[in-house]
Amino acid sequence: MLLEGTASDFDSWQSLVSGSFVPLDTEPQRRGGFNGRISARDYDSVVMSYINANPHAVLRTPGLISQGASAQDTAGPTSSYYKVSLQLQGYGLLIQDGREMALSPGSLAIYDTSRPYTLSFDSDFSSYVMMFPQARVNLPRGTVEQLTATPIGADHQLGGLAAQLITQAGAMLPTLSRSVSVRLAGNVVDLLTTVMADELSEAGDGPDERQRLWSDITAYIEANLADPQLSPSTIAAAHFISVRTLHQIFEGSGETVAGDIRRRRIERCRQDLADPLQRQVPVAAIGARWGLGDPAHFSRLFRGAVGQPPAGYRRSTLGSSAS
Template identity: 45%
Template sequence: MEHSLGTPPAAGPPAPPLDYAQFAALVSRSFVPLRVQPEQPDAFRGDIRTASSDEVHLSVVTADAHEIRRTPELVARKEARFFKLGLQLSGSGLLIQDGREAVVRPGDLAIYDTNTPYSLMFEERFTTAVLMVPHRLIELPTEAVRGMTATTLSGDEGLAHMVSGFLGGLAGQLDQLDGPVGARLARNAVDLVTTMYAQQLDVARDADKPHRPMLRRAQAYIDEHLGSPELNPTTIAAAHFISTRHLHAVFHEEGLTVSSWIRARRLDRCRRELVDPLSAHRPVAQIAARWGFRDAAHFSRAFRAEFGEAPTGVRARAIAA
């Protein structure tokens, strides 16, 4: 965890606030490269506390008035692609991305994408919690989520209330994300955010895409039967009393294939177990078989292709953390 102000060690005085240069450098280290322009550089003071687990980062930012810009030049550097979900805790700001503008007030949630330019402007001292998640962990079509950037969700009602409560609580106990249950907390946060935006997208799109309820039912069935060796397009279609051709068409409408969806879901479940301390006693091959991979060599190749490293490497890194 990185500290500037924020949660200090149990003993000793809290760390001093950061000046403009220190804060600007820490912003780019904690998130992605960004341009920071304070209203009063000489008097500026800020603070960032960050914790991370399983590629998910949660930061709490407290700072004086300033503007942050993710410029086209910075986007062109091609760093890893992230969605950032901000929960405004105090003060207010303005988020601009993809031709949309959103005023964020305390309790509001707003998502933005590091893969396209954006600006954040704060005209007063503020505090915000920022959850940063790789694109591939948000199990929704990337372009669909980008259609929700720079729009706010009020944390006073519905799923947004649950998400804001969970993130707000986690922001107050960042050490939990760095601790032994950090991977589970990180995945819980991502699952809640994904569910919240899935609901928003369903409301917006179901009216003109009647195939989507069937798609959701098929995907839910896949999740319930991931460990079954009998899981394939034929059995999925039969369970829903449709032809395999129709099943493939339903997935194709969302730019998906049935087999790639099954494989991705199985790999994701395997990765979750590999980084879970409570599963450290299970051999890698046993975890793979549990989620439908009967051939260890095939599983290892598929896992490396999906995540860029071997299953044993992911487990070793999680244990070391």
């Protein structure tokens, strides 16, 4: 996705905003003319956008979320997304999950496109917004919900580092090669995930034993994705718990243990298939690299998750020259 657009009236802005992110409603905050600009680029499912506009409000309503879910059922598997905004200039307000957060220059905020939210700006403003699949964040979704519409990293050095990196990456990404820009965008998401984890560890009394074990287990899964023998039984044995206890730990996470392994493997394969530096690596070798050694099985899993077979995805991402 590459979108460069300006709007000199509010109707044009409404169309531009929905085309840049997920379906959204917009409302003017004052009478008279309107001007806005969006520059958005997709770096392998991580979208970095720069926004500069006059005062207005943006609404993600339950109706728009339902319409999006229906479209996903028709078009094939997609993901819910997190957005992280860095306010550069101007002031605004983010409302989600019963919380309100004032937006001022330098503030980092996270919101979730799968639930309603409102952004309201009462003055001219500019911001960077990163949108990325929730599957890229190695934290339970129910836990991340505690962070929506709250200042992220405001009291920690990591927050300042993330804001600095977003600012620098926003300026640099359009000038870099595709392969380098994809890696840099992914690194920014990794840092933001670290900031979220740090913020959660500081909240309340910290994670309980079940949450700590879930984090240890998912880290173990991530580190051992290449092992074709990775399974609920080997994971349970490595953590000295029963398979039944392992499944109980994953209850409420939205995924089974096997589903978590499968999703992570497919995501790793998808990233490698979209990497221009790996265009000469056979598709089957990429599957085997991440524990999916049976090419037919790999192809079925990938098609079910992404909507097209691995070779077709590589061609659509890298062009017809990809093998």
